[in-house]
Amino acid sequence: MTALVILLGSGMIVAAFAAIYLKNLIAAVVAAGIVSLFASVVYLILAAPDVAMTEAAIGAGLSTAIFIYAIKHTREEEVEND
Amino acid sequence: MIKRSISLLVVLGFVLIFWKMLTNWLPMTDLHGVAKEYVSREPDELGAVNVVTAIVVTYRGLDTLGEVSVLFLAATGVALLLRRRGKKIGAGKRKRPSSEFLQTGTALLTPFIIMFGVYIFINGHLSAGGGFQGGAVVASAMLFLLLTFPGYKFKHTVLNWIESISGASYVIVGILGILLAGGFLDNRILPLGEYGKILSAGAIPVIYIFIGLKVGTELAGILENLKHEH
Numbered sequence: 001m002t003a004l005v006i007l008l009g010s011g012m013i014v015a016a017f018a019a020i021y022l023k024n025l026i027a028a029v030v031a032a033g034i035v036s037l038f039a040s041v042v043y044l045i046l047a048a049p050d051v052a053m054t055e056a057a058i059g060a061g062l063s064t065a066i067f068i069y070a071i072k073h074t075r076e077e078e079v080e081n082d
Numbered sequence: 083m084i085k086r087s088i089s090l091l092v093v094l095g096f097v098l099i100f101w102k103m104l105t106n107w108l109p110m111t112d113l114h115g116v117a118k119e120y121v122s123r124e125p126d127e128l129g130a131v132n133v134v135t136a137i138v139v140t141y142r143g144l145d146t147l148g149e150v151s152v153l154f155l156a157a158t159g160v161a162l163l164l165r166r167r168g169k170k171i172g173a174g175k176r177k178r179p180s181s182e183f184l185q186t187g188t189a190l191l192t193p194f195i196i197m198f199g200v201y202i203f204i205n206g207h208l209s210a211g212g213g214f215q216g217g218a219v220v221a222s223a224m225l226f227l228l229l230t231f232p233g234y235k236f237k238h239t240v241l242n243w244i245e246s247i248s249g250a251s252y253v254i255v256g257i258l259g260i261l262l263a264g265g266f267l268d269n270r271i272l273p274l275g276e277y278g279k280i281l282s283a284g285a286i287p288v289i290y291i292f293i294g295l296k297v298g299t300e301l302a303g304i305l306e307n308l309k310h311e312h
Contacts, residue, residue, distance in 0.1 A: 049210035057218035
């Protein structure tokens, strides 16, 4: 069980970095959704099914959709401003 | 350069804090303090099998009401910001039908997803989950419909009525708690019933049905507003 948690945790860290560094915003949002999805499995392993359900439905499902709808209304290319 | 070194220092500070926390950490073998009090008192007092639900709906009911209000404000804000702009431009956009797979899958799965969401919030006092989780699952079924059928529109009046009525009923049930039982959102206004049966734990299932309907319709409304904003 510990090995699974470590695997999921490392997956979360990789996905989180991907969400920050990916240039394609849709891909970044999907990576952020993967962080939530793995987090919900970790919650389940840590015996918190209520939190796991919320995280899976809202974190991985609905907020990803809301972000994608929002990004659809922005411009394609990233604007450099520093 | 200075920006970089400052952020590096902040990260190092966090590493130090978490290192201290982790090295002194021991897994808990039994419950202490408030947790112990809740777990030992709850079955006799409120009669809900899922202790988390009893805490969320009754002992900490006011916090849940606060969360519902925050969600309501968020949904209202989204509607207020987006609907006006949608009206100005709106319509006339070419809509591409989605693939056969998506359409068939949605038609097959949507009723079951909605049923599962309703199951989650009706059984909130018996198994894991509750109003928020069930409502979110129902809303994800609505998301499925919106994704598959681009022109799909919910009946706004129906959604708004369900949302308003369940929100108001939730507060009314809470006030009935003051009048008939021990205080605001006390679940003992209805008989506690047999421990572990679907009709038990007093008003908790009733409150969770209202929360589930409210959260589901609100999230569906947010998604629809975002979807149809062009």
